[in-house]
Amino acid sequence: MEFSGIKEKTLVLIKPDAIQRGLVGEILSRFEKKGLKLVGMKMMSLDDAILREHYAHIADKPFFPGVSNFMQSSPVVAMCLEGLEVVNAVRLITGITKSRDAEAGSIRGDFAMSVACNVIHASDSLESAQAEVSRFFAKDELFDYMKSEYEFVYVQDEREA
Secondary structure (H helix, E strand, O other), rough: OOOOOOEEEEEEEEEEHHHHOHHHHHHHHHHHHOOOOOEEEEEOEEEEEEEEOOOOOOOOOOOHHHHHHHHHOOEEEEEEOOOOHHHHHHHHHOOOHHHHHHOOOOOOHOOOOOOOOOOOOEEHHHHHHHHHHHHHOOOHHHOOOOOOOOHHHHHHHHOOO
16 A cells, blocks of 8 residues: 655754753654654754754844854754645644744644744745755655555545645
8 A cells, every 4th residue: 555645745843942841742743643754853963054054044144143052052853744735734733933923722832932942943835845854864864654544644535646
């Protein structure tokens, strides 16, 4: 039983504030309960090079050193999730960046109050997701396996799209 249509991947980073607050299991659980497939996961420390690349869109802003210091204050957990329209699904579960305005029930709405200390990063588009997954994971760190519960998460035409 091969589900060829479900190959979209996205990156999630569980940030230092979530690590320090013991929220890793709770955050992972939200994605698993949704029915998303975990295809890669690792704990890692971030260095200046990866942060400059990952945050290239704000690397020249005056607040970037604070972001960089925060992201290096503790390890992060990097996860690669797979599923049908997974980028959008993860963004909905994550909630908006300004956490105190995030919808109750979202990860940020339930666990954060800050723009910077917002417990999680999620890719914002399919293009970003492809670049970010490649930035944080080598090909041999991602796993392609049959997730048997997909039969109960997606109907047949979604699995074969």
